[in-house]
Amino acid sequence: MKPVRSLARVMLSGIFVVSGARNLRNPERLVPAAKPVTDKVAPLIQNLHPRIPTDTETLIRANAATQLVGGLMLATGRFSRPAALVLAGTLVPTTAAGHPFWNNDDPAARNNNQIHFLKNLGLLGGLLLAAADTEGKPGLRWRAGHRIDHSRRSVKRAVRTARREAKIAVRSAATARRMPG
Template sequence: MKPVRSLARAMLSGIFVVSGVRNFANPDRLVAAAQPVTERVTPLLERAHPRIPTDTETLVRANAVVQLGAGLMLATGKFTRPAALVLAGTLVPVTIAGHPFWTNDDPAMKANNQIHFLKNLGLFGGLLLAAADTEGKPGLRWRTGHRIGHSRRSVQRAVRTARREARIAVRSAATARRLPG
């Protein structure tokens, strides 16, 4: 199954790697579309840290770098689950800014944006699956529950052993008192 996973991850990450490179090299073409989203995000960024750049072009480039880096991690199989989550996170503002079909009056433009919106929604679903994929190995939740169950059984065994040894000690003491000495 590993070759299928590797191929699927490479295919899923391709769009992010290519668009990350393109958008970093040429952010100007996206600035106008990204402006409404960045205007809403800017106050949050300024509250988080006052020195974070908040101009739209820089935010577009930052998103491009994140998509490129996380896309490469997903494609190469390094930190695939966190990379998929990061890509899913970057896809939300990109989709809202880039394909707002609900604002289009032109039917052709509305249909085009609707198709791209749904395409991104499908990518989002694929990224969520990639983020949840444990490659057939137990996930953290299962391992934690298993470890807790194992610890609980160990404690129960220790308690039973201690009780048994205490009973034996009591019998030995009682036997020792009965013996003439």
């Protein structure tokens, strides 16, 4: 892995590791801001599986743990593409709950939340780039297509060889029949 790629992943993951650890230890402070979002998400989670806890504090902890683990995976380069996708997914509710600038009447608070909202949007863009990064190696789609083309060429070669050998065998048999013996 190139040093720039490694450094960029560590820099991108830092916010998720730090805030994930902080929010995992102390989720109570986020409950008031997160409640409107978790109240909308809870019924969807309940429809998926009724035994999954949907209280706001538990959802904050789950999001925080996901960000902590995903951030560490991204930083270390282990499963970095899936980790980036998961982190992008956690960033959406975090941003909606934490920085709803459209709800602020105070211009200073509105401006502050708008800046943080746009910062998170930038992080989302970086995560999407990290999720798409194949480190210069061909992606799965290209490799599958290349393997299929290679297999087709191999089959065509095998068919040509079999035809050639069949023609040779027919000629040999015809020659053998013509010879007195």
